[in-house]
Amino acid sequence: MTRKKLPAMSPSETEILRLLWSLSSGTVQDVCDRLPPGREIAYATVQTLLRRLEKKGYVTHQAKGKAHVFSPTARRENVIRRSVTDFVDKLFGGDPVPLMLHLVDETHLSHDDYERLKKIIDQAGRQDKREPKQG
């Protein structure tokens, strides 16, 4: 299946799509309710953003009573992968390592987070040895 490459999302669109993911699916109102305190944008604005996301292919909707229930179409993983790649390209010339170092340095992590991270890194590192060059 030729998975079409969707047009890039704007930051605000990204923000909205994230909220929709956290809801699985929802109406404009639902998304509005998820806006964090301090981030106040009008209902109509959220709606515009959802419409644009739909036009770009990131979400779809289905009528439910008088309201529209929106749901994400693109897989979260894929969208994130692309966003991260773009970001790393612009700010780090494509090399993710400096970003990782930055994150570890700048983030206050809980002990659990450290353990989890270490574990994952260990795993990834070991896997790396087992599959030296497989695509």
Place this chain on the structure above:
Amino acid sequence: MTRKKLPAMSPSETEILRLLWSLSSGTVQDVCDRLPPGREIAYATVQTLLRRLEKKGYVTHQAKGKAHVFSPTARRENVIRRSVTDFVDKLFGGDPVPLMLHLVDETHLSHDDYERLKKIIDQAGRQDKREPKQG
């Protein structure tokens, strides 16, 4: 000293500023020469971007012969910190941990990178224990 908060950079501006960092300072032409192959934008475009960066306060210039030599004013660390924070806010609701996990998972790292990362994480984790709540 009340360090003023600079207006956000656009992705293209970020890209250009990154190149300027890598040069320490340089003319429009210098920056153009640093554009990676495949990324071709006109001299005049680069110039506009630098001009806008200057207006926003990220770079400054000084005349050197007939050319202008641009140099970054904002500290790289700070700009990166802010960019990363913004990005994490939009895509992960402010929690950097999922981004770290994603990066470790998705990135093909060299053995050295793994070691380096592990070391840094260990260090950060230990430091975390020694300073339980100091700002």
Place this chain on the structure above:
DNA sequence: TGACAAATTTTACATTTGTACGAATAATAA
């Protein structure tokens, strides 16, 4: 069935972004 409320659609609009041409200017070589 008619009024009311909730939601959508339509339309709008200032700003930012990406991109660049052409004119002006300054250095330089002849």
Place this chain on the structure above:
DNA sequence: TTATTATTCGTACAAATGTAAAATTTGTCA
């Protein structure tokens, strides 16, 4: 000093973005 060349400056402009008011439609309750 003049022609040439490199470089900036001013200007432009379509598309994307952030934001939303106004108009309209659609359920729903009395």
